[in-house]
Structures are given as C-alpha cells and as structure tokens.
Amino acid sequence: MAGGKIQKKRHQQAPQQQRWGGGVPFEKSKGQHILKNPMLVETIVQKSGIKPTDVVLEIGPGTGNLTKKLLEVAKSVVAVELDPRMVLELNRRFQGTPHSSRLKVIQGDVLKCELPYFDICVANIPYQISSPLTFKLLAHRPSFRCAVIMFQREFAMRLVANPGDNLYCRLSVNTQLLARVFHLLKVGRNNFRPPPKVDSSVVRIEPRRPLPPVSFKEWDGLMRLCFNRKNKTLGSIFRQKSVLSLLEKNYKTLQALQLTQKEQMEEDKVSSEDVAVLADMVEDLGMGNNSDEKDDEEMQVDDTDMVGEASEGSSFKDKVLGVLRQGDFVEKRAAKLTQGQEALGPSKYSVFVF
Numbered sequence: 001m002a003g004g005k006i007q008k009k010r011h012q013q014a015p016q017q018q019r020w021g022g023g024v025p026f027e028k029s030k031g032q033h034i035l036k037n038p039m040l041v042e043t044i045v046q047k048s049g050i051k052p053t054d055v056v057l058e059i060g061p062g063t064g065n066l067t068k069k070l071l072e073v074a075k076s077v078v079a080v081e082l083d084p085r086m087v088l089e090l091n092r093r094f095q096g097t098p099h100s101s102r103l104k105v106i107q108g109d110v111l112k113c114e115l116p117y118f119d120i121c122v123a124n125i126p127y128q129i130s131s132p133l134t135f136k137l138l139a140h141r142p143s144f145r146c147a148v149i150m151f152q153r154e155f156a157m158r159l160v161a162n163p164g165d166n167l168y169c170r171l172s173v174n175t176q177l178l179a180r181v182f183h184l185l186k187v188g189r190n191n192f193r194p195p196p197k198v199d200s201s202v203v204r205i206e207p208r209r210p211l212p213p214v215s216f217k218e219w220d221g222l223m224r225l226c227f228n229r230k231n232k233t234l235g236s237i238f239r240q241k242s243v244l245s246l247l248e249k250n251y252k253t254l255q256a257l258q259l260t261q262k263e264q265m266e267e268d269k270v271s272s273e274d275v276a277v278l279a280d281m282v283e284d285l286g287m288g289n290n291s292d293e294k295d296d297e298e299m300q301v302d303d304t305d306m307v308g309e310a311s312e313g314s315s316f317k318d319k320v321l322g323v324l325r326q327g328d329f330v331e332k333r334a335a336k337l338t339q340g341q342e343a344l345g346p347s348k349y350s351v352f353v354f
C-alpha cells in the first residue's frame, strides 16, 4: 500500500487451555479439575480406611490418578464417569495392568444412573452436583459404610456446621439427620490442574443406622419453614396466618385419611424411596440457597402485622403453640437449636405435617 503504514498483525492467541497427557483439553463445565498432588491422593485414600474386601465407588475418575491408588488397596473399584474421552483415557491407562480386571467403568451421569453395590465411596467430584449427589448416596440401598468426598470448602463447611454457626442451614440439618459428617482435610486450589477458583475440603459421611423414624418429606417441609427465617423465633414463625393455615390444611388432610400417628410413622419408616424424596428436593439446598441470609436485615421488622397473625383463641394455633411450649421452643431460633432432629424431633414434629 503506497505511502501507507504497514500494520503489524498481532498474533491472536487462543486462551491457554489446560490439557492432560493425551493433549485433550479439560472441560470446566464438567468440573474437570484433576488431582495433581500424589501426596494428597495418598492421604485421601489413607483417611478413607478402605479394607481389602471393599468395593469402592468412585465418581468422576477423570484420568485415573485417584483410581490407581484405590485399586491398590480395594477389592475392586466401580467408577462412574460422564465424559467418554475420560473413559477412553482411563481404559487405556489400566489396560494390561494387574488392576484392569478389578476396575469397572460405567460411562454416564452419576445422577441419572442406577448405582451398583458399594461399601465405600471415595471421590473428587464436580462441585456442581454436590447437593443432589450427597442425597442420592444417602438414599442408596443397601447403605454403604462411608463416603469420603472432596467438596467446595463452603459446601463442606455447611455440611458439618453446628447449631449457632453462621453456615448452619437446611443442608446441615437434613444431612446430619441422615448421617454423621466429619471435616477431614482442607485442600488448597493449587493441588488441582487446572486450579479451580475456590478452595476445597474433604469430608467423611457416615450414614446413620438405623435412620430416625420420620417422614423426610414432612421433615424437610418443617425445616423449610424454620430456616427460611432462621434467626426469627419459632414462636413468631408459627404464629403467622399463612403458616398456620398450611399446617391446619395438612392436619385436616391427615385426619381425613384417618391415619393415626403410629400408622403413619410405620408407613414412612426409613424406606429408601422416602429418603429419595430428599434427593428430589435438594435443588435449593446447595450453595445458592441464600434464604437463610435474609434474616439479619429483616430482624428489626415486625412481620407479625405484615403477614398477619392468627387470632388468639384459635384452637389450631393453640395446638401448635402448645407443641412449641411443651418443648420450650417458642423463643428459640432455628439457627440455634441444639440439634434439629432432637429439638423438633420425631415425637414433636408430627403435628407439623406438610
């Protein structure tokens, strides 16, 4: 171009994508952050307490860094992996090794497939499925001995939170109703390739045996009411017209069905279908549930007038408040109850049928 300046073409470089050995890029949308620290893998396996007779379920084996260590100590490993490229990589890695006959890889979405029998689950999972996966595992029958799982740190802290902790929420109560949960290990983001944006923690989940004799659908309904305004007193929550009319409607339905409390407890008794109900309700149990945080801003507002309080002398209201008074709960707040399942435990929750 005469007289014109020659423009230097800038090389447009594609953003650096992290790849594994075979040169295939990791997919963030599938939560592909593989463990790159062998010491950490070793520690996780050690803390899992796997016996030589154990069948281990691994969710999201990826390129197999954890799978390899699991195969060294377990009887066998069943691994469920969504990404067919990872399944290929995994099969390639273990083909012809002494481990290959003890590894079964299922290609599919762990949330959609039927889980096989397993004694123990060990997994570094994609964090976006944390909540439904936890409840899917807890609904699995026969029940397993324990699950040792890497979660996003905040999710892990919610799982293990105690009454009064800032993070204590419906997720904490519902998980702890079904299992004992222990925080095992803090894991920094640099232990993964590519590093995620958040820190992680390894948690141990031990299903309770036997499960408490409650209907989990009803239980979760009760927890929704209590934790939607977790810093309000239970007395003020259960005096609201809307809450009382919901309870009364359910109470009448129950009476109409002429189910005695005992019969209902028998019917609901710890069936896996019932626990599975919780799995279906978990969409708002994870990190995105901010309803708990509304409380502090709204603490000054007297919502009694806003939503309407059922009139004194209403016999149903008296019944509900009677249950609360009996357990000394009127002035208590969900965030501070000593332990959900004991405080509003099976014997008391039956009046609150949803």
Ligand SMILES: C[S@@+](CC[C@H](N)C(=O)[O-])C[C@H]1O[C@@H](n2cnc3c(N)ncnc32)[C@H](O)[C@@H]1O
Binding pocket: 030, 031, 032, 033, 034, 035, 036, 059, 060, 061, 062, 063, 064, 065, 066, 080, 081, 082, 083, 086, 108, 109, 110, 111, 123, 124, 125, 126, 129
């Ligand atoms: C955090 S990576 C863990 C990889 C490997 N376990 C490790 O620690 O190095 C999560 C793995 O789960 C897989 N994954 C994602 N969603 C899944 C799903 N719904 N079901 C099964 N696997 C899934 C991903 O493809 C990925 O391999």
